[in-house]
Amino acid sequence: MKILTGNDLRSGAVTWWNGTGWSLFVDDAVDVGDDAEEILAREEAARRVNVPYAIEATIDAGGHVRPAHIKDRVRALGPTVRRDLAVPTADKTGWDWVI
């Protein structure tokens, strides 16, 4: 699947396109199919996101969204060395899938 991510313009926080807006939680990301470029252009122009881009991802057996590249997996939760600062998540598998 193809999902969209970027950083919030004001806060810089990592965000994920959920179909209607930008979420802090990677599990909210939706498959954008062939619409990536159109959504990216529209959202960046509207200043709802900074430097957005499309990435490959999969959905695991538990229904969780898993970015394909390690860099985006680290972005999804936060620094692996400061898990106390992680993005809150209901994902019970925690950090197992990041690295």
Place this chain on the structure above:
Amino acid sequence: MYKYDQYDQAMVDARVEEFRDQARRRLEGKLTEDQFKPLRLMNGLYLQLHAYMLRVAIPYGTLNSRQMEALADIAEKYDRGYGHFTTRQNIQYNWIKLEDAADILADLATVEMHAIQTSGNCIRNISADHFAGAAADEIIDPRPYAELMRQWSSFHPEFTYLPRKFKIAVIGSETDRAAMRLHDIGIRIVRRASDSGAEVGAQFFAGGGMGRTPMIAPLIRDFVPLDQLITYAEACLRVYNRYGRRDNKYKARIKILVHELGAAEYTRQVEEEFAHMLSVGVEPPHEELARIAEYFAPPAFVDGPKTLDRSDPDFALWVDRNTHRHKHDAYVSAVISLKPAGGIPGDATADQMRLMARLAKQYSFDELRVMHTQNVLLPHVRIADLHAVWTALEEAGLGSPNMDTIEDIIACPGLDYCSLANARSIPLAQRISERFAQSGRTEIVGELKLKISGCINACGHHHAGHIGILGVDKKGTENYQLSLGGSEAEDVSLAKITGPGFDEDGVIAAVEKVTDVYLAARADGERFLDTYRRIGMEPFKEALYGA
């Protein structure tokens, strides 16, 4: 230390307001990211993996307690309670909001600090020997010259859009504690005999650097009179600015120009430009250097005990490891380790910063230094006060006795924070330091400088590590190249890759293996680096990869 005059303060205040307007226009959509990016970078504001990152300049690593307290306040008020001290003697905040950035710069300006020229293709923060003004082996205090160069390079209109970033280091000792020859320009202040007794001048080295093409800067001039220091630096920059490559960012650093021209031809061109510049008269008046130098007059040292009670073995170990000989025999310089075993190299909490500020105020003439090794220094501590300092540091988790040991690891932020990184650096540092601390091998191994970078840009100085580790992306997974034999000191050398890379567990095991080879082969008094240089790479390769 230097204090801003009205011109310094006015420039910094004006820059804050200029950036406030730029940030406002970005937030209102009047500037695109492409338009705004170079403006924010000129003010040290990056966009990293998780948020904006602000890099604050600490000129030649020197700051006072009021400034350190301000850094602590910023960590708490605008970030997440901590900051990261870097190999450029700066501090970075990892969780900055764009809407707060101008307010942070305004707060910094109230304590004579800023983030100007901590990014972009300009002359970056001038670095220097962190023991400047304190070290027993110092010939000349380099800080007045570093400050003069800071003032010359700040907002220099000709050097605001160089082909690439430009880093300068200044030292005043034979011993190199600033990786001087791995800078674009390295300057060593020297004294030589003359008809009038002795004269002071500067050796210039040009074209060094790390990154994807590491090079050691060759000596291009053995003696530049100090009243021509800025003129000669300007000539070096002018030749680079004119002929440095702008078509390929990977070949745009001065090291490539010096390498491709050859040191002799580059030097010839610099000398030609220098002769011309002398006729133009760009050198600041001597009175300006004298004015600056007054700020760096030695503090009022007092005599006192020269020995201490070593009955506490933990204290004695810390004294042996973390203190450095001072030019006044009743004082030492004391290294505050930001490398607790298993910790994140260079990170300090706001409370730890405040403690360091308090100790500086109480025990070190209100002065602190950020070291390029990502530690902090109290430059002037009376031997009589040393136990009190150590006790306070121990209580705050800042008393690790590990300077220059395998636990004193330099590590860049790596893939945990940095958008350029290919692999994580910090977890390796944590696991290696923890493993050696727990096994008790740190002291057995002795001096061993381990440096880790998460990408080819080499912010973790891996080329200069006795052991260097470079993280790479191998088909989407982290992989680590091991290298041996580097040094950033006066015996400067570049590390050589051992062979195929390792995964995370594998590279940690590899570090243990190479230290085993060293321990088995070392002669009396040899450091790891000495043994490596004597026996060569082969025994290490054999241990790592088999025959």
